[in-house]
Amino acid sequence: MVEALLDEMSNWIDRPLAIFGHSLGAVVASECARALEARGHEPAHLFVSARPFRRPAEARIHDLPDTEFVTAMNRRYQGIPDEILKHPDVLDLLLPALRADLQALETFQPDPSRPKINCPTTVFGGSLDRAVSRTDLEAWRGEVAGSCRIRMFPGDHFFLEPQRSHLVAEIVAALAPQLEDSAKADAML
Numbered sequence: 001m002v003e004a005l006l007d008e009m010s011n012w013i014d015r016p017l018a019i020f021g022h023s024l025g026a027v028v029a030s031e032c033a034r035a036l037e038a039r040g041h042e043p044a045h046l047f048v049s050a051r052p053f054r055r056p057a058e059a060r061i062h063d064l065p066d067t068e069f070v071t072a073m074n075r076r077y078q079g080i081p082d083e084i085l086k087h088p089d090v091l092d093l094l095l096p097a098l099r100a101d102l103q104a105l106e107t108f109q110p111d112p113s114r115p116k117i118n119c120p121t122t123v124f125g126g127s128l129d130r131a132v133s134r135t136d137l138e139a140w141r142g143e144v145a146g147s148c149r150i151r152m153f154p155g156d157h158f159f160l161e162p163q164r165s166h167l168v169a170e171i172v173a174a175l176a177p178q179l180e181d182s183a184k185a186d187a188m189l
Contacts, residue, residue: 001028002028002031002032002035003035005028005032006032006035006036009032009036013036013039013041014041016044016178017036017041017043017044018043018044018045018046018047018171018175018178019032019033019043019045019046019047020047020048020049020171021047021048021049021051022048022049022050022051022160023049023050023051023077023101023105023157024051024101024104024105025049025051026048026049026050026051027051027104027105027108029046029047029048030046030048030053030117030143033046033117033119033121034114034115034117037115037117037118037119038115042118042119043119044119044120044175044178045119045120045121045122045174045175045178046117046119046120046121046122046144047121047122047123047124047171047174048121048122048123048124048140049123049124049125049160050124050125050126050129050131050132050157050158050159051105051132052132052136052137052139052140053110053139053140053142053143054110054139059072060106061073061076061102061106062099062102062103062106063099063103066095069095069098069099070085070091070095073098073102075130076130076131077130077131077156077157077158078129078130078156078157078158079157079158080094080098115145116143116144116145117143117144117145117146118144118145118146119146120146120147120148120149120174121140121144121146121147121148121149122148122149122150122151122170122171122174123137123140123148123149123150123151124151124152124153124159124167124170125137125150125151125152125153125159126152126153126154126155126156126157126158126159127152127153127154127155127159128154128155128156128159129155129156129157129159130156130157131157132157134150134152137150137152138150149174151170153166153167
């Protein structure tokens with residue numbers, strides 16, 4: 001998955017690049033950042049959200065029967081909207097993708113000997129997230145050699161939507177120095 005994403009990013013690698021990922025996307029984003037750094041292209045910033053770097057041992061749910069899987073997803077992530085639960089045909093379409101995401105999350109085993117992430121990193125979380133606590137998010141500090149900032153927002157695992165404007169403001173503020181440097185470089189051309 002990471003290699004495919006790096007291929008897609010190849011046209012932008014020579015420019016300042018920020019990477020954002022939420023939940024499973026946080027794992028993918030961090031692996032992309034690490035792979036870019038290994039190739040000599042350090043991202044300007046890594047933003048990860050609602051995912052501890054190392055997941056404490058917990059029961060796997062991706063292989064549960066449908067009803068139990070949906071119940072476990074809602075208990076752990078507050079994650080399937082009522083509008084979808086009311087329409088079993090729609091839920092049936094989504095379950096394979098949800099299971100695949102959970103399987104990737106639950107079976108990911110990072111190599112403990114690899115280098116730490118060097119680029120500045122900001123870790124976001126929801127203060128009411130039952131799946132990912134602030135303590136879980138603090139574990140990213142051990143995975144990042146550069147600066148690592150933790151920022152909590154009101155909300156659950158899916159705090160992104162209700163906190164969108166605040167989240168975007170945090171991202172823009174974190175990228176401001178790179179944006180200013182980029183604007184200065186463009187002005188010199």
